[in-house]
Amino acid sequence: MELPQWDGASRINIAFFGLRGDDGQGEGCPTCTDTIMVLTVDPVTKTAGMLSIPRDMWVNIPGAGYSRINTAWAIGENAKLPGGGPALAMQTVSQFIGVPIHYYVQVDFGTFVSFINLIGGIDVYIEERMVLDPLGEGPDHFVLKPGDYRHLTGPRALAYARCRHESQGCSGGDVGRAKRQQQVILAIRDKVLEPETFATLITQAPQLYAEFSSGIHTNMSLEDAIQLAVLAKDIRVDDIKRGVIDNTMAIPADTTINGVSANVLRPVPDLIRILRDEIFLPGGPLSPMAQDDAVTLMQSDMAKIRIVNNTYSADLELRTATLLNAQGMQVMEFGVPTGYASHTKVILYTSKLYALRYLKDLFGLESSQIVIQPDPVPTVDIEIRLGEDWVNKLSGGY
The missing domain is CATH 3.30.70.2390 (Alpha-Beta Plaits)
Incomplete structure (x- = not known):
């Protein structure tokens, strides 16, 4: 896939995908995307936003017809389309929410864990009692008590970000998980932007980029990634809008996929557009100043x-x-x-x-x-x- 060239002035939209992989949970489809999140950044207004899309959203996948949105990556890979899974997933997300997607980032679980450990862990505010196990069922579970910030190492941060079962104390299903994932992203931001950590990461960026390249798949150049990191220092957390397409914007429905009954979410476009506009429209898809010389x-x-x-x-x-x-x-x-x-x-x-x-x-x-x-x-x-x-x-x- 050809690398796009960011002009440093236009609003930029990045799709983050988390592949299910062989997680041992018996759900199949290792190249389906369990996590779909779009990050938008406006360099002129110094604002940003995050929009999470449920994996079961019923959408039109270009060239493949209607299916769950999380199958777009797998369809692109299996059909060996130009650009493979990333290209079709980006195109599907762009068509669904109605904004251009310039970059994609897909991070393997192991690389996520390693990066969290590299920055010394993250601090997350816990709102409910959770019993999590980063290694699946077994004796290695840990308890997170509500009402305070808890320090999470890489494996624990991953378990927290992936949890969605009521039996573990993780409320809200996929919607609750999406909110926790956004919480983790902001916690990573806070840790990365600490002066000492930030200076170290920027200095070592080329080495880290090479070291993590096998576990981070993206069409973003190192230069643009560093520019975004520097820009992030000037964006206040209060200027980062967050949204999750939840059950108030989609209707649970039954359908069949390849002859098998399936539960999906049928979108309510007008309601989703309202949320999209709240997150993406300030400054416009192209900031006015970006049109200047x-x-x-x-x-x-x-x-x-x-x-x-x-x-x-x-x-x-x-x-x-x-x-x-x-x-x-x-x-x-x-x-x-x-x-x-x-x-x-x-x-x-x-x-x-x-x-x-x-x-x-x-x-x-x-x-x-x-x-x-x-x-x-x-x-x-x-x-x-x-x-x-x-x-x-x-x-x-x-």
Whole structure:
């Protein structure tokens, strides 16, 4: 599947899928998606939202007719369609809720557990008494008591996110599970955005991306993932809207699938659209500012710049500052040279992504020449370390 290119300004929608896999529960269909959640982020308004879709929702799967929405991935895989299961699942979700899906992310259970352990576990507020077992039936169960935050390791966080049976104290069935999964996502967000954890993850991002690549399946590039992570620091939890399509927006019904009787949920489109609009419409599918040119977007960031001249070309930093100031940037200071460099490097300390994209195009930077290094108390937003390549480009009229 071809990687899409995010412009850093448009609203972006990401579908998260959790495959059932061989979970030992005897439900079959290991490539059916037990979890379907759409995350939306608006870089301009600094808002986000999460919408969970029940796995039993009865929808029209493109090219396959009506079935449960959680079978789209399996149908795409089994039919060996272009893009396989991910492409058909994305298309099905997009058609159902009426918004474009730009990216998908599917995380294996083992990788989820490993990542939670990597960040030191998460803290989740428990609202009801639960008896959970991360390894299935057996002596390894644990009890979560209500009324306080509980620290969950990777295996326990997975058990909490997957629980849906009343016998375990997990109320609400699939709807209750979806709400708990959103709760886990926010808890991961809180832990990841802790200054020390965030700095470590960003610094080690390339190594972690390679290490977890076998268990994380996505069409999102590492560069876009890092940009989203930096953007997330500026989105307050109160500006993240949450919604679950529940039984008030769908009618339980009986049908047959491949000659076998099945319980499904038939959607009530008008009610689902109301919830969708509450989560997705602020700022629009495409934020108004995203339609502006790169200079206007860069100027809206009001980024503060430090320039370091790592070449033998005298006054290169002054000529560069004159150019950037004329374009609407704010060059605040000049840094001490760190040693001769053949290639320019840009270091981003904050979430000024429009300014970063402008500089990337201006200097003709490759991803390897961009370093994202969050600083909780930055004196500038971006540091530009000029290299010999900029001397040649500037003298040629760039």
